Amino acid sequence: MWENRCKIAVSGVGYSKVTRSAEIPLAAHALTAVKEAVADSGLQMSDIDGLATYPELPATGHAEVDGISIVSVNCMMAMLKLPNLTWHIQVGSVNIGGAVQQAVNALLAGVCKYAVVWRAMHNPRGTYQNLPSGNAAGATQFTAPYGFGGPGQGMAVAYTRWLERNGQSRDKMATLAVTQRKHTQHNPHAYFYGTPLSREDYFASRMVAYPFCLFDCDIPVQGAVAIVLTTADRARDLKPTPAYLAGYGERLKFEVAGRIGSLADYMEGGASSAKLTWERSGFGPKDVDVAQIYDGFSASVIYGLESYGFCREGEALDFIQDGRIELDGELPLNTFGGSLGTGRIHGLWHIIEGALQASGRAGSRQVKDVNVSFVGASAPIVTGTTFIFVKEPY
Amino acid sequence: MSDWSAVTRPIPVPNEWTKPFWDAAKRGVVELQRCQSCGHFQHPPYATCTQCVSTDLKFEPVRGAGTIYAYTIMYHTGDKRFASAVPYASIIVELDDAPGALMAGNLLDAEYTEAKVGRRVEVVFEKLNDDITLPQFRLALE
Numbered sequence: 001m002w003e004n005r006c007k008i009a010v011s012g013v014g015y016s017k018v019t020r021s022a023e024i025p026l027a028a029h030a031l032t033a034v035k036e037a038v039a040d041s042g043l044q045m046s047d048i049d050g051l052a053t054y055p056e057l058p059a060t061g062h063a064e065v066d067g068i069s070i071v072s073v074n075c076m077m078a079m080l081k082l083p084n085l086t087w088h089i090q091v092g093s094v095n096i097g098g099a100v101q102q103a104v105n106a107l108l109a110g111v112c113k114y115a116v117v118w119r120a121m122h123n124p125r126g127t128y129q130n131l132p133s134g135n136a137a138g139a140t141q142f143t144a145p146y147g148f149g150g151p152g153q154g155m156a157v158a159y160t161r162w163l164e165r166n167g168q169s170r171d172k173m174a175t176l177a178v179t180q181r182k183h184t185q186h187n188p189h190a191y192f193y194g195t196p197l198s199r200e201d202y203f204a205s206r207m208v209a210y211p212f213c214l215f216d217c218d219i220p221v222q223g224a225v226a227i228v229l230t231t232a233d234r235a236r237d238l239k240p241t242p243a244y245l246a247g248y249g250e251r252l253k254f255e256v257a258g259r260i261g262s263l264a265d266y267m268e269g270g271a272s273s274a275k276l277t278w279e280r281s282g283f284g285p286k287d288v289d290v291a292q293i294y295d296g297f298s299a300s301v302i303y304g305l306e307s308y309g310f311c312r313e314g315e316a317l318d319f320i321q322d323g324r325i326e327l328d329g330e331l332p333l334n335t336f337g338g339s340l341g342t343g344r345i346h347g348l349w350h351i352i353e354g355a356l357q358a359s360g361r362a363g364s365r366q367v368k369d370v371n372v373s374f375v376g377a378s379a380p381i382v383t384g385t386t387f388i389f390v391k392e393p394y
Numbered sequence: 395m396s397d398w399s400a401v402t403r404p405i406p407v408p409n410e411w412t413k414p415f416w417d418a419a420k421r422g423v424v425e426l427q428r429c430q431s432c433g434h435f436q437h438p439p440y441a442t443c444t445q446c447v448s449t450d451l452k453f454e455p456v457r458g459a460g461t462i463y464a465y466t467i468m469y470h471t472g473d474k475r476f477a478s479a480v481p482y483a484s485i486i487v488e489l490d491d492a493p494g495a496l497m498a499g500n501l502l503d504a505e506y507t508e509a510k511v512g513r514r515v516e517v518v519f520e521k522l523n524d525d526i527t528l529p530q531f532r533l534a535l536e
Contacts, residue, residue, distance in 0.1 A: 127472040127473075128472070129472060129473070130472075131404070131473055131475070133404060134402070134404060134405060135404055135405050135406075135407050136404035136405065136406050136407060137407040137409070138407075138409075139438065140404070141406035141407055141408070141409075141412060142406070142412075142437070142438045142497070142498055143498045144404040144406075145403045145404050145405070145406055145522070145528055146403075146484050146498045146499055146500050146528075147401075147403075147468055147473065147476040147479070147482060147484050147500065148484055148498060149472065149473040149476070150472075152470075153466050153468065153484060156466035157464035157465060157466050157484070157485075157486050158464060159466075160464050160465050160466060160511060161463060161464035161511055164510065164511035164512070165511060206469065207467070207469040207481075208469055208470045209466045209467070209468050209469065209470060210466055210467035210468075210469065210481075211466075255444070260486060260496065260498060262496065263464070
């Protein structure tokens with residue numbers, strides 16, 4: 001087990017308003033989320049001495065403008081003018097879960113005391129994957145000429161392989177979309193709060209990239225979320241009940257750029273991250289009381305459930321049936337609605353929900369008797385990270 | 395059947411790693427990068443062998459017969475260059491001679507509904523301009 005097990009905790013969390021399009025600059029969303037998270041902890045902004053984010057906009061063909069389309073660490077420093085800042089980082093290779101892990105490491109190293117991590121996501125005007133060029137250079141020269149435009153198709157090809165090799169039907173995915181939307185109705189911060197989804201809606205929706213229909217894809221939105229991390233002893237003196245970090249992991253296997261459609265790539269990536277997390281925390285899949293698994297595209301949940309070890313390969317769409325992922329089910333899943341319910345904010349919202357469930361702060365969607373709360377913070381394909389939060393720091 | 399006539403495909407830009415692939419395609423041959431140390435074929439080309447990390451890599455011809463490893467049917471018209479062809483099948487093919495080396499393509503001369511994992515296909519070549527010819531796929535003649 002990890003010698004630093006339960007020595008770091010998530011304290012406060014914060015959200016901006018989530019809107020379909022950019023009504024105000026993204027920096028204002030990020031600022032709201034950060035201020036809310038700090039206030040939720042009962043801290044003053046001057047207490048914050050660590051900052052971390054992963055700022056990337058996962059869209060193609062749009063100008064990167066700091067404060068408008070991304071919110072970098074530099075942008076946040078300029079806005080907050082923190083008098084006691086001692087540490088910051090902007091990660092590039094491990095998505096937002098990596099930023100959280102670096103903040104954990106900085107706290108353990110004693111180079112900061114209260115770190116804030118935010119994820120701000122822009123929805124650019126026009127087509128999200130805007131590919132105007134007549135040329136296909138670099139890794140895209142082997143894919144773009146065939147109409148492979150965005151990440152959705154890359155996920156879709158692995159999904160067809162999974163479905164047809166395992167003799168499965170995409171119809172079973174309706175259960176995930178409908179159940180998560182039901183959970184969304186307990187999350188007032190989510191984009192689809194107040195908008196239920198029926199099985200009929202799912203089956204009637206237009207196809208985007210088979211096997212993905214509209215409701216298999218998270219909707220691009222503008223918004224931000226944030227968390228405060230601190231050491232366990234400091235967290236106990238703050239307002240919220242802490243969610244203690246029992247272990248984390250990150251993906252250790254990658255295939256070369258430009259390779260597409262390899263299901264094995266997703267599975268090996270997810271398994272490598274989960275293995276670290278199980279070993280460090282001392283828990284296994286059977287110990288988990290509630291799980292958040294990244295769902296930017298619905299099939300990510302399949303790869304997550306299987307590669308993390310919650311069920312066997314080929315069985316995930318059967319595993320999610322019969323109420324198992326409901327709030328009172330055997331493994332309540334994406335209890336905040338997931339990205340399919342909140343809109344595309346990436347994995348920090350999954351981490352937030354994992355922490356809230358562990359600390360008993362999830363309100364009307366709180367799962368009963370949670371101790372072990374698991375998070376797969378991004379799809380195995382995109383630089384997956386995994387976390388376990390617990391209520392009892394034993 | 396998908397109508398490709400009005401599609402403007404992005405033109406591949408070969409680089410130092412990938413030029414032999416495109417030169418071979420222009421001659422109507424599929425050549426893939428092969429490790430001279432362990433014999434492993436790989437695609438897309440890379441600086442080292444992804445199996446044994448050898449840097450002794452050469453392009454070698456392979457036969458154009460393979461199976462559909464995975465596919466997607468594109469319905470979304472966000473990419474205007476391809477909008478006139480929807481729905482169309484973008485497929486991933488594993489060639490018999492190069493297990494593990496996955497090539498992208500479209501399923502040509504067939505209904506998009508014919509795309510299935512495991513279906514036998516063969517390479518055909520689609521000339522884009524005087525410099526670039528694209529390896530493509532159609533259902534194999536039994």
